[in-house]
Amino acid sequence: MTKYAYFPGCSAHSTGISQTISVDYIAPRLDIELTEIPDWSCCGTSAVKLTNMDMALALPARSLAISERELPGQDVFAPCAGCFQSLKTSAEFSKESDENLAKIKRMIDMPYEASVDVVNVLDVLNTDEAKEALKANMKYRLQGIKVACYYGCALVRPEKICDPDSVENPQVMENLVKIIGGDPIDWPFKVECCGASNHITIPEAGKKLSKNIIENAVDNGADIIVTACPLCWMNLDMREDEINKKFGTNFDIPVYYITELLGAALGGNATEIGLDRHFRPAEGLLTKLVDKDAPLPETEEEKKARLRKEAAAKKAAEKKAAKAAEVAEGADADADGAADAAPATADKKDEVKA
Amino acid sequence: MRDGDVAPRMRIRSSRDLTGSVEKIVEKGVIVQADDLSKIKDSDREAIAELAQRAGVNLKDCYQCGKCSAGCPMGEFMDLLPRQVIRDLQLGFLEDVLNAKTPWICAGCNVCSCRCPQEIDVATLMQEVRRTSKATGHQPYPEADKFDDIFIGNVRKFGTSHEVGLAMKFNMSSGHLFQDVGNSTKMLKHGMLKKGRNIEHIDEVQKLMDRALKESEEK
Numbered sequence: 001m002t003k004y005a006y007f008p009g010c011s012a013h014s015t016g017i018s019q020t021i022s023v024d025y026i027a028p029r030l031d032i033e034l035t036e037i038p039d040w041s042c043c044g045t046s047a048v049k050l051t052n053m054d055m056a057l058a059l060p061a062r063s064l065a066i067s068e069r070e071l072p073g074q075d076v077f078a079p080c081a082g083c084f085q086s087l088k089t090s091a092e093f094s095k096e097s098d099e100n101l102a103k104i105k106r107m108i109d110m111p112y113e114a115s116v117d118v119v120n121v122l123d124v125l126n127t128d129e130a131k132e133a134l135k136a137n138m139k140y141r142l143q144g145i146k147v148a149c150y151y152g153c154a155l156v157r158p159e160k161i162c163d164p165d166s167v168e169n170p171q172v173m174e175n176l177v178k179i180i181g182g183d184p185i186d187w188p189f190k191v192e193c194c195g196a197s198n199h200i201t202i203p204e205a206g207k208k209l210s211k212n213i214i215e216n217a218v219d220n221g222a223d224i225i226v227t228a229c230p231l232c233w234m235n236l237d238m239r240e241d242e243i244n245k246k247f248g249t250n251f252d253i254p255v256y257y258i259t260e261l262l263g264a265a266l267g268g269n270a271t272e273i274g275l276d277r278h279f280r281p282a283e284g285l286l287t288k289l290v291d292k293d294a295p296l297p298e299t300e301e302e303k304k305a306r307l308r309k310e311a312a313a314k315k316a317a318e319k320k321a322a323k324a325a326e327v328a329e330g331a332d333a334d335a336d337g338a339a340d341a342a343p344a345t346a347d348k349k350d351e352v353k354a
Numbered sequence: 355m356r357d358g359d360v361a362p363r364m365r366i367r368s369s370r371d372l373t374g375s376v377e378k379i380v381e382k383g384v385i386v387q388a389d390d391l392s393k394i395k396d397s398d399r400e401a402i403a404e405l406a407q408r409a410g411v412n413l414k415d416c417y418q419c420g421k422c423s424a425g426c427p428m429g430e431f432m433d434l435l436p437r438q439v440i441r442d443l444q445l446g447f448l449e450d451v452l453n454a455k456t457p458w459i460c461a462g463c464n465v466c467s468c469r470c471p472q473e474i475d476v477a478t479l480m481q482e483v484r485r486t487s488k489a490t491g492h493q494p495y496p497e498a499d500k501f502d503d504i505f506i507g508n509v510r511k512f513g514t515s516h517e518v519g520l521a522m523k524f525n526m527s528s529g530h531l532f533q534d535v536g537n538s539t540k541m542l543k544h545g546m547l548k549k550g551r552n553i554e555h556i557d558e559v560q561k562l563m564d565r566a567l568k569e570s571e572e573k
Contacts, residue, residue, distance in 0.1 A: 010515040014546045039554045041513040046462050047505035050484050055566035059509070062562055107565045110558075157464035158477075167468055193427045193463035200524060201497045202459060203533065205431040209461075212427075238537055277544040279537065 002129055004119070005071040006034040007063060007087065009080035009230075010042055015238075016080060016230030018274030022259035023079050023121075025273050029266045030133045032124065034077065037067045043078075043086035046197060058107035060090035065112040075117045077124055079259075081154035081229035088118040088161050120155055120162075121228040121259060122172045134179055139267040140289035141181030143297055148222035149173035149184055149258075150213065151191050152232040167191070173226060173258055180265040181290075189216035194235040210235050211243045214251050224285070225255045233257060238279045254282045264289060394446035401486075402443050409482035415472040416440045422466035422476045432456040436466050436476050439483065457484035458495035497528050510563055513553030518546075 012020045027034050044059035064087060067076050076091075078084040094101045094114035101114050124130065151173065156164040164170045168191060174184035192213055199206030214236060217225050227233050237255040244251055255278075263273030264285055275282045298306065406413050416437075423435035434442065434456045442451045451457075457480045466476035493499055504523045508515050518541075525533050541547050553559065 010550065011517060013548060013551070014517045015541075017544065017546055041553050041559050042509045042515050044509065045505075045515075047502040048509070050462075050481055051488060051502050051506060052566060052570055053481075053485065054569045055563055058562050058566045058569075059559075062558065103569065107569055108562055109565065153461075153463040153465075157468050158475075159468055191465075193461050193465070195427075196461045196463070197501065198428070198459070198461050200521065200533070201495075201501050202431065203530075205428060205459065208430075209427050238540075242536075277546070279540055 001031050001033050002124075002127065003033045003035070003071075003074050004077035004124065005067040005074040005116070006036045007040055007043075007067075007076055007078040007083060008036065009078060009083040011080055011230040015234045018277045019079055019121075019230055019233070019257045019259055021272070021274035021277070022257055022263040022268070025263045025268045026259055026266055029137050030125070030130045030262075032130065035071055035074070037063055037076070038070055039066060043083040045082050045086055049086070054103075054107065056086065057090045057093050058104060060087040061094065061104045061108050061112060062110065063087070064091055064114075064116050064118075065108055065110045068113060068116050069111065075119050077119050079121050079228075080231075081120060081152065082231055084118060084120040085154040085161065091116060091118050092161055122155060122176075125176055125258070125262070126172050131176075131179060134176075134262060134266070138180060138262075138265040138292055140265050141292050141294070142177075142183075142261075142265070142288060143181055143290045143294070145182050145288055146221050146223045147177045147182040147184050147261075148187055148217035148220065148225045149177060149190060150217070150225050150227045150232060150236075152227065152229050153191070153193050153196070155228060156191050173228065176258060176262065177226065180262060182261070185217075185220050185222050187216055187220040187222070189213050192216075194232045196231060196235075199235055199239065206235065207239060207243055207246055210239050211247055211249065214240065214243065214253060215249070218251060218253060222253065225253060226258050226261055227255060228258050240280055252280075254278070254280055254285065256282065256285065261285075265292075391445060398448040399446050402446060402448055405482055405486050406443065406479070408486075409475065409479040411474055411476075411479045413440060413444050415474050416444065417472065419471060421469050421471060422474075425465045425469050427463060427465070428459050428461050432459050436460075436480065439480065440474075440476070443479075451483055452487045452490060452492045453494050454483075455495045457481070457487065458498040460484070500524060500527050506563075510560055511556075512550060513556045513559045514551055516550030519550070 008020060009016070023034075026032075040063040042059065043063070044056050048059060049056040060083075064076060067074070076087060078087050090104070091114060094104045094112070101112070104114070105112050125134075151164075151170055154162070156162050156167050156170055159167045165172055170191070177184045189212065193209055194213060195206030195209035199210075214225070225236060227236065233255055240251055240253070240255075243249060257274075260273050260275060260282075264275075270276045270283045270286060275285065402413070418437055418441060420435075420437045423429055423437040426432075426436055429435055432455065434451075434454045436456065439451055439454060439456055442454075460477070460480045462477060462481065464477045466480075467474070467478065470476055487494065488499065501524055504520060504527065505515060508520055508523075521534060524530070538547065
């Protein structure tokens with residue numbers, strides 16, 4: 001059992017509700033125990049950062065200090081990518097020097113040692129324990145579903161803070177999707193920006209950015225898009241209709257949280273994993289699941305091997321048939337008389353030479 | 355930047371010598387005005403040096419390769435490309451930068467910082483320009499400014515951000531009255547419009563915010 005101090009974030013019970021519901025569903029099934037940080041407050045996100053940097057570092061530190069006091073030794077888990085980025089930026093700042101820590105303590109006016117680490121959804125799901133539990137407890141598997149794993153910004157950048165496996169081509173989500181039988185596509189827009197809060201302050205620009213992402217996923221053959229950030233999810237799922245209207249496109253691609261996808265594999269129904277709270281129809285995912293132990297679909301290599309085998313068998317059958325015909329012909333010749341048999345054989349030899 | 359300034363300004367930028375050595379306005383192939391770098395005030399140079407220091411950036415590291423601007427998802431909506439913001443700062447055009455919409459349009463995606471071959475933290479520099487622009491009373495992009503102010507007001511009042519209240523208040527104050535109203539029916543149906551949570555020790559958050567403001571003033 002891995003224990004985390006849980007920082008739900010302000011979107012947890014509004015636009016990010018499907019992520020919250022699916023996190024709650026999968027956590028116990030992946031041997032993860034979440035305890036909400038008592039009286040946590042807003043992380044400040046970009047609005048505070050863009051106004052006052054000291055405040056942007058101090059606001060998350062309050063919740064981190066409470067976590068350190070009430071849930072000692074536990075990493076802080078923030079499912080919202082924006083919260084993760086703000087909390088971790090503050091935590092890393094305090095760890096950097098005694099001077100920095102003293103400054104933070106002056107502002108929060110609470111005991112704080114900067115001992116906590118901050119983790120995101122992918123960090124939590126990408127442990128050996130969680131992956132083993134997923135393999136052991138999954139009931140269903142996706143079959144033949146092409147998945148565009150979309151990371152956006154705050155899970156990978158800034159690189160120093162987020163520490164992703166690769167800043168331009170991360171694979172953590174792809175590996176999780178493969179475990180549950182999905183088929184991740186290779187696509188170049190996986191770490192592009194969704195437009196973030198520009199969807200509100202400069203909507204024309206925001207829509208263009210989201211359109212680019214959906215378009216690139218569709219062009220590369222994706223059936224679904226999967227994300228791990230509530231803001232990305234909203235800017236893709238909620239805005240798809242607006243994008244179609246504005247750009248005359250005809251996109252019809254559901255957008256899921258990675259936690260919803262795992263929840264579906266673990267046997268959750270639409271309500272249990274939040275699929276009934278999407279802006280676009282999302283429950284179709286459940287009809288595409290097959291039993292975990294159902295025969296695996298043929299891989300490319302297996303298909304080639306099968307075709308080779310079939311071709312060889314066909315050739316052998318033809319050969320056999322030809323031989324049988326020859327024998328039959330021979331038998332006919334015997335019946336006609338031994339004198340005719342010799343020229344018949346000679347004719348055949350000539351044919352072969354020709 | 356006044357609205358009427360947009361056209362000539364764009365002309366300046368589009369005709370700028372890419373090496374940046376001379377600032378000039380070209381009309382029909384004739385130079386009609388060249389900026390005189392000798393007129394740049396020392397106080398502006400000092401302010402820029404302080405700004406760069408707060409951002410932790412050495413402006414001289416930039417050799418104008420443009421990789422930041424090539425990868426910038428918001429580039430096409432900006433009045434100055436990120437590369438040009440840095441070039442202006444290098445040359446000492448403080449007011450041009452503080453009046454630019456660019457730092458206010460920047461989505462903070464960090465692609466520029468991540469790809470800069472000189473490891474300049476362009477995104478942080480952009481944020482520092484925005485903070486300085488706000489602190490010195492410039493308001494080149496009122497919508498973005500309003501959004502931030504309403505957000506921070508929300509946090510001060512509740513200790514958390516009430517997303518719905520935030521969107522509604524923003525629409526009222528920015529004049530985008532019906533923005534996202536179409537989505538609100540579904541939000542309501544999906545239980546996304548519940549009243550946000552207020553924290554218990556709101557006084558702690560308020561005092562923290564005041565101390566942070568004081569900390570910044572003392573710097």
